[in-house]
Amino acid sequence: MAGAECHCLSDGPENRLDWYRRSPKFQTRKRFPLLPRPFPRKTPVAPQPGAGHMGSSLLSRRSALLAGLGVLLPAAVSNAQPRHRQRHVAPARLTVLSFAGRITQTQKAVLFGPYAHMAHHPIALHPWNGSLDSLRQQEAHHPGRIAACMMETSSLHMACGIDLLAREGADTPANACGKPSASIDYAMAWDHARLDSPPNWADFWDVARHPGRRGLRNDPRTTLEVALLADGVPPDMLYRVLSSPEGVNRAFQKLDQIRPYIAWWSTPEDAGRILKSGGALMGLVPTGEILGDDPTNRQRFGLYWPQRLQVHYSWGLPLSSATNATCLSLVTWLEEPAQQQAFANAWPSLPSMQDIALTETKTGPIPPPTQLNDSFWNTALPTLAPRFQRWARLP
Structure with a gap:
């Protein structure tokens, strides 16, 4: 088939066939279950006339993909014995963009x-801010x-829509190119020593009673969600309000009240660092940045x-890596439910018994x-992001 490529993918106890189809605008990838492992060792069969080139190509790609997962093809796939032992070549390092900190x-x-140990591919983690501009620069200068790359789901959908990421052909949405693999809670944190x-969220906005950044x-x-919560909008009504121009204006007007006092952050690590350094009295932070810290900081801060x-x-x-079997193997493995569960189990996100007792005494269970509404933001972000940045830059 013109414009299509196939790869055999081994992942855990199951093998899959990954199918690519290229077009001038985007590239799709599909996955099909194949035979369970282990592969049976079979005596090689001489290629049929006219099939030699295709068979050699598929075998080469299959070997590369299995090597990416640390699985070696049986030596019997080739009758040719090397005359001399080949020099060992260190496996290529895989570069992954993620968020620094916890x-x-x-x-x-x-x-x-675990993946590096299993697949024999060292992983180099590079911190980034998850923005489309950063990804665009990476693709332009280092294809x-x-x-x-780990991205907020709504950012990932936008990146896919502008051909920065490879699309997942099995997904229903027209611009889908991945599925949620991690969920992280964000809550207001404050310093116990500075608040009685x-x-x-209403207190967060009360800079007269609680001065500070x-x-x-x-x-x-x-x-915008936090601004509406502070303005009295119930959590289950947030996106109904934000779906109207009046609701968006309401959120910006609420933010106007504290704009001179805001200490902005761009990454989850920044959120925790600003608070721990005393740069803010209160702040929205990933709960894991507080709960996973050392006992001193954990006791120092409270969470709402x-x-x-x-x-x-x-x-x-990334679209430029979509035909690299090793990269595809890594992303496919990361998307598996077992890896999602492993991260969820290790990421600290639950309140302590003391927090539960204190909260239930004041507000009930x-x-x-x-949940941040990704469907809403997939549609609204292209319009609201420029408006928000113009507003944030105002003196």
């Missing part, structure tokens, strides 16, 4: 350490260098559990987090 530390322990009682994300996502947000992240495959 997220990367957790991923090293439960994802990339084929990045094996995988636990604050809520506030840490917020330099992005409309999570920030009732109205927290949950953000979804996915693994993207702790509700589940409010």
Whole structure:
């Protein structure tokens, strides 16, 4: 088939066939279950006339992909014996873009350490901010260098729509190119030593009673939601309000009240660093940045559990790396449910019994987090992001 490529993929106890189809605008990848491992050792059969080139090509690609997973083809696939022992070549290092701080530390322990041991491919984790501009620069100046990138799910969908990431042909949405692989809670944190009682989002906005800077994300996502929570909008009504121009204006007007006091952050690690360094009195932070810290900092900060947000992240495959079997193997492995569960189990996200008792005494049982609505942001972000950045740059 013109314009198509096939690869055999071994992943865990199951093998799959990965199918590519190229077009001038995008590239698709599909996965099909194949035979269970182990592969039976068979005596090689001489190629049929006219099939030699295709068979050789597929075998070469299959070998490369299995090598990416640390699986060696049986020696019997070739009758030719090397005259001399070949020199060992170190496996290529796979470069992955992720978020510095507790997220990367957790991923090293439960994802990339085990994968490097299994597949015999060392992983180099590079910190980044998850923005489309950063990904665009990587693709423009270093094509084929990045094996995988962790992105907020709505950012991933946008990157796919502008051909920065390879699309997943099995997904239903027209611009889908991945599936959520991690969920991280964001909550308001504060310094116990600087506040007499636990604050809520209304207190976060009360700079007269609680003077000091506030840490917020330099992005409309999570920030507009928090502004509406502070303005009294119930969590289950957030996106109904944000879906109207009046609701968006309401969120920006609420943010106007504290704009001079905001300490902006761009990455999860920045959110925790600003708070721990004393750069803000209160701030929106990933709960794991506080819960996973050393005992001193863990006891130093409180978390407001009732109205927290949950953000979804996915693994993207850069378009320039989509035909690299080793990169595809890594992204496919990261998307498997077992890896999602491993990260969820290791990422600290649950309140302590003391936090539960304190919260339930004041507000009742702790509700589940409010999910960031990726469908809403897939549509609204191209419009709201430029407006938000213009607003944030105002003097």
